[in-house]
C-alpha cells in the first residue's frame with residue numbers, strides 16, 4: 001500500500017490535546033443531528049434497525065454508509081435487537097457491494113468523530129488497486145476525482161435493491 005502523495009513527507013508533532021472535546025453533531029451543545037433532522041441524502045434502503053445512505057461526494061461509487069434508526073452513539077448503545085441484526089446486515093451489504101464487480105475488498109469503517117448518531121461506512125477498494133490497501137483507501141478516496149453524485153446514488157440504489165426486506 002502507498003500514500004497518495006509523493007515523498008518526502010515529514011512528520012509533525014501532534015497539537016495539544018483538547019479536553020473536553022468539542023461536541024459533535026447530535027450531541028448536547030453541538031449542531032443538530034443530520035440523520036434525525038433529515039438533512040442527509042434520502043436512504044436507499046431501510047428497515048426497523050438500519051438505513052443505508054449514499055455518499056454526498058465520493059470518488060468510489062459503491063460506497064455507502066449505514067446509520068441506526070435510533071439516535072444512539074455507538075455499538076454499546078444499540079438496542080439488543082439492532083445489535084443482533086448488525087452483523088448479518090453488514091454481511092448483506094458487503095455482499096451487495098461485491099456483487100457490483102471489480103471490487104478487491106470491502107472496507108468497513110466506524111469513526112464516529114463527526115456525528116453522534118451511530119453510523120459506519122462501507123467502501124469498495126477497486127480490484128487490483130493495491131496502493132489503496134488497508135488504511136490508505138480513505139486517503140485515496142479523498143484525492144481521486146469525485147464521481148458524479150448521480151453515479152454514486154445509482155450505485156447505492158443498486159446495492160439497496162440487493163438487500164432483503
Ligand SMILES: [Zn+2]
Nearest residue numbers: 033036071117
Ligand atoms: Zn440522530
